[in-house]
Amino acid sequence: MPEDLRNRVDRQPTVAGLSEADLLARIFPRLRMEDSHTINTVLGPGDDAAIVAAPDGKTVISIDTQVEDQDFRLLWPNGYRTTGFDVGWKAAAQNLSDINAMGARATSMVVSLTLPVDTPVSWVEDLADGLTAGIRELGATQCSVAGGDLGRGREISVTVAVLGTLDGGRPVLRSGAQPGDILALAGTVGHAAAGLALLESDVAVDTLAPAERVFVDLQSRPRPPLDAGPAARAAGATAMLDISDGLLRDGGRLAAASNAGVALDPAALARLAGLLAPAAELLGADAEAWVLGGGEDHGLLATFPAGVQLPPGFTAIGSIHALGTDEGPGVLTARRPGDTGGWDHFAH
Ligand SMILES: Nc1ncnc2c1ncn2[C@@H]1O[C@H](COP(=O)(O)OP(=O)(O)O)[C@@H](O)[C@H]1O
Numbered sequence: 001m002p003e004d005l006r007n008r009v010d011r012q013p014t015v016a017g018l019s020e021a022d023l024l025a026r027i028f029p030r031l032r033m034e035d036s037h038t039i040n041t042v043l044g045p046g047d048d049a050a051i052v053a054a055p056d057g058k059t060v061i062s063i064d065t066q067v068e069d070q071d072f073r074l075l076w077p078n079g080y081r082t083t084g085f086d087v088g089w090k091a092a093a094q095n096l097s098d099i100n101a102m103g104a105r106a107t108s109m110v111v112s113l114t115l116p117v118d119t120p121v122s123w124v125e126d127l128a129d130g131l132t133a134g135i136r137e138l139g140a141t142q143c144s145v146a147g148g149d150l151g152r153g154r155e156i157s158v159t160v161a162v163l164g165t166l167d168g169g170r171p172v173l174r175s176g177a178q179p180g181d182i183l184a185l186a187g188t189v190g191h192a193a194a195g196l197a198l199l200e201s202d203v204a205v206d207t208l209a210p211a212e213r214v215f216v217d218l219q220s221r222p223r224p225p226l227d228a229g230p231a232a233r234a235a236g237a238t239a240m241l242d243i244s245d246g247l248l249r250d251g252g253r254l255a256a257a258s259n260a261g262v263a264l265d266p267a268a269l270a271r272l273a274g275l276l277a278p279a280a281e282l283l284g285a286d287a288e289a290w291v292l293g294g295g296e297d298h299g300l301l302a303t304f305p306a307g308v309q310l311p312p313g314f315t316a317i318g319s320i321h322a323l324g325t326d327e328g329p330g331v332l333t334a335r336r337p338g339d340t341g342g343w344d345h346f347a348h
Pocket residue numbers: 064098244
């Protein structure tokens with residue numbers, strides 16, 4: 001990575017030469033949250049380890065990493081520069097989403113940063129701001145950053161681990177879908193993929209209309225529906241997962257875990273694709289391929305017994321059926337373009 005890309009404003013102070021303690025002193029104040037957020041944090045950042053309450057004696061735990069040029073680019077082909085705030089927000093969002101997808105709510109996070117020496121200090125401060133803003137604005141009202149780690153490397157890498165609680169309830173697994181269940185979606189799908197396509201295009205970001213720009217913003221700062229996971233659990237959801245790798249791929253995971261068939265409603269797909277029209281028209285792209293193959297919105301895919309009133313935020317997009325004699329678990333769609341397999345880190 002050329003130096004001027006990371007250190008984008010001339011001669012900005014970089015992390016080079018700062019001691020770990022100096023850098024932590026710049027980060028810690030930005031991780032502070034209101035008391036309601038730290039209610040589960042018995043001991044926060046500053047010691048060898050943090051201590052976090054497990055209100056019902058069980059801890060839900062997940063981890064996710066973003067790596068420069070794999071999960072974001074500092075400078076995209078369309079001219080957009082990914083801010084530290086974006087990366088911090090996305091780290092919060094994708095981790096909170098995994099807790100949401102269990103029907104749980106987050107209690108705390110730890111964050112590990114690997115930074116090249118030419119990273120501006122302000123970029124790192126911005127990342128801490130994005131992380132806390134994401135937690136706050138997405139509504140993780142009892143979650144705060146309890147600690148982390150700092151290290152040096154060739155490219156930026158941000159790993160967040162998140163802890164959560166089910167408040168004594170049962171988790172909603174991928175494996176519980178039953179024939180006859182309704183398949184429902186909360187949040188968006190395909191919007192982050194539209195944003196990725198815009199970022200990777202040569203249509204300058206400054207020329208985008210607001211209706212197009214929203215997709216770039218959603219790719220940069222996803223908005224998982226955090227109330228929807230616990231609400232789905234309370235409503236009796238039989239299976240659930242978050243869509244990070246695409247509706248077909250993640251729907252296929254739900255089908256495989258439940259040993260059932262998932263059928264997507266063509267009218268629902270057309271409606272979801274219609275929401276992407278501004279970006280699809282601009283790029284001459286296939287909106288339905290984004291709906292079927294796009295990850296990173298972190299919407300929830302859940303199944304509910306027929307007759308259950310769907311909780312707020314969910315809409316029906318299909319159904320679950322028993323497997324036919326020659327049918328393997330998978331997702332049926334009326335139309336299945338070849339390039340909608342979804343995201344796979346190693347196959348790409
Ligand atoms: N390196 C690893 N070691 C152990 N388990 C892993 C590893 N990577 C992924 N997993 C587990 O495999 C499952 C699928 O991972 P992943 O695709 O990252 O899930 P998600 O899309 O929900 O984040 C998860 O249960 C995760 O904990």
